[in-house]
Amino acid sequence: MSFWQLMQRLDRRIIYTLIFVSVIIPTLFPLKLPTAVTPETMSFFNAVDSLPAGSRILFPFDCWPSTRAETEPMAVAALRHCFRKNLRVVGLSNVGMGGPSVLENVMNRIAEENGKVYGVDYVNLGYKANYQAVLLGMGSSIETIFPADHRGTRLADLPLMREVPNYDSLVYTVIVSDNAMIDYWVSLVNARYSMPMVAGVTAVMAPKQMSYVQAGQLQGLLGGMKGAAEYETLVGAVDKANRGMDSQSLIHLLIIGFIVLGNVGYFMTRNDKREYHGERG
């Protein structure tokens, strides 16, 4: 069997092994491949960067644990940026299963890193069912929707929340979402309360959300791990997303390489069909 025939019907396990290796190596030893910044990420960064210190912002983290690899790095980079700019952050989640706890975890970690205090610099409101009621209700009174935060403390006992009765005292919204909640934030909160917002969404969702950016409803967009990696670079804190992007680049090139080799093999051996039975239609 010639090399090209071999390339045409490679054992799937060889492909699997190479993919494993392409993820493991960058996780252990970051390759630090360069990232180029897209305009949507740039405007996301600029929007947050131009907020005056001390501003209060809303930080919805509407994500399921299953997309954590994509969404957590976005949340981490965004919170780092916010805390470094001394913004004060009100977090919440519209995904009951896992959303509030991942948010709590990330907020505490990044707050500690930047010397921020719970209740003064940031709050995690947690989750309440019925997102439409939550999104609209917070426009008149946050306390009616969330009588207490995720830890069970009454809002009146949190200095930050005493300053924030409703959307009027929040100047900006930074959303991280892996589902259609983003549509509700745009169509309810941006449209009715003219709250300016930026969003980080999963890669699969990004093309559809671009229309919100074009319409000016979102002032910036992070698309998946790639967006997160670009943002990490801009914030100056290279972390998991950049490492993930190293793996992404390797695997994308690997798949492209396999496809190309498979095709070259196909054209090289097209004439000796008798020896080749590997494939159907």
Next chain:
Amino acid sequence: MSEFFSSPFVVLFPTAFFTLALYSFLYKDNPMFKFAEHVFAGLSAGYYFGLIHHSVIVQQLWTPLSEGTDWILIVPTVLGVLLFARYVPRIAWMSRLSLAFVIGSTAGIEFIRQLHGLILPQVSKTLMPLDSINNVLIIVGVLATLIYFYFSKPHKGVLGWTASAGIGFIMVAFGAHFGYTVMARVSLLIGRIQFLLIEWLRVAS
């Protein structure tokens, strides 16, 4: 000693074990995968059972019935119980009544939903002026795709030509979607490997 037992290696061991057991399937079927597979199936069926018990049977059926407010719920209960008629040969046909109810109501709901929720709005979105290349392409793409599905004539002549354009458009879309999804799927794998190497084995940070 107790420090060892509270270390992430031990605490996360079950999670890591089952993760690796499932991945072992990629090499070939083996007892470890088989074990994980059956545990997984059993747990998930049990989980679903608990979920339905609380969210449907208790909340939507038992509570309203026991409060005596919603006697009409006896009807779906009977329909549900009728499903078990298939274990009694003489009345086995009765279980089809319940299925006919569900399938019939689905068909009824879907008939209008397809027209109201999908066909009309999607067609409406396509009514754009031919004032840019993108608009022209979208309109041509929608029409060609739609005509590709035309069943009543062989794909020859003008129809054949349009249908080939349709299949061309379809392949562009599918190729793009495939390529675009790679990143999302690899992200999931990165998440699992980061769990194994960073959270469990702590060999990276």
Next chain:
Amino acid sequence: MVVAFFGRGVVVDAVSDEALRWQTIVGGIALLLGVFSIVQVHWRRVATRHEDRVYSAILLLCLAVMAGFGVFGGVGTGSVYDWLFENIQSPMMATMFSMLAFFIASAGYRAFRARSVPSAILLVTAIIVMLGRIPMGQYLYDGLPGWATWIMTVPSVAVQRGIIIGAALGAASMSLRVLIGIERTYLGRG
């Protein structure tokens, strides 16, 4: 026909709400059928000393434990039911999901051969979009990410729309065939 959609009023709305609620309840009760089925298959394996009887027994045990804790032991945070879900079931779900990374590679490698014009188109767009997604692609050619986004927002949207409209026509026709009773394999052809 289809009165309720076009009419309004207490009775009409109540009836239509009811139909959906009933479906949920019938579905809920049907779960027992599912459990019957799973127990029937695996119990038989245990009883007939099938070579996989140990695994079947494990499955039945896990089912009983999880369902038992779910029904009698509470389902909130901190319950056994919740712990098993968070630490065993949920990570296994994530692991299965992540296997798609391998499968998308093997499927792409195997299927993307330029055997015909359509498959060549498929292959080329897939490669353009993949390159457009990684930083490397941008260094190769600056316009690639733009191309990728354009493909996703113009031709791809057109096809999605065409498929959705066509499928909706098919689904409506399917519903109609069920409603007038000519499509009923599920009830026999009598």
Next chain:
Amino acid sequence: MKILSTTVTTLLVFNIWAATAFAQDAAPTGIFRFERINILIAAVLFSAAVLWYIRRAVNGEKFYIRPLPGLSAVDEAVGRATEMGRPVVFIPGTGELDKIQTIAGLSVLGRVAAATARCRTPLRVPVLYPLPMAAANEVVKQAYLDEGVYEPLDPQTVQYVAGESFSYSARIGGMMLREKPAAAIYMGEFSAESLLIAEMGQAAGAIQIAGTAEPEQLPFFIASCDYTLIGEEFYAASAYLSGEPKMLGALRGQDLMKIVLVIVILGGVASATIGWGEQIWRSLLQTL
């Protein structure tokens, strides 16, 4: 059987009436929702087109229907399984019974089950939700009876395997590798597990035929399966396989509506481009 049909018809009439709950938004008052009259017209038109062609078919008219390669492959696949003495796997999607795609999948199952019954080839139908399982059971049982197979159904034929789609895929994967089905047919609603299942089937060496109306999953089926029915083709599958004139007539009616839609799009685009009369088309299509 007569009583059954009558009951079913009554239920269906009731159900058409009940077919609404998804659209309870607030709107102007009045008994009749006049703002929705266009949808009523569309519904009536659609039904009329389909029923008219069914009537013509019943009266003996023959209609040409373009052959679909994926469907002729079904018989080939069952034949292959028979020759090899291995089972056929059929998955009616991973949706609940309240999805029309699941019902379409089950209709195809009826035809496939009949084919396997004729050849006495073992059939495996693993199902994700209990209600579709009950329905699949009836479908297979009926198909077997129609083909003169009177033995009670093996509980392994139609089985409920797991509580959620990823554990379901794991079980399917194990099953595929151990039982090595000769053919695997996937028809119904699928989400992310589509590629998991199809690649596992591919690895097991099965000839694979898929059909779904989910645009997101189609690329993966195209890559991983031998034949894929796209969207409308999938809904047409059971009509094709039945070969009954009534069913083919229904397809013809559906095609007529397709032409109407193409005309509406062309007309609307022309109006929008010259900037005259666009509102007329829009009001035709508005959904309130």
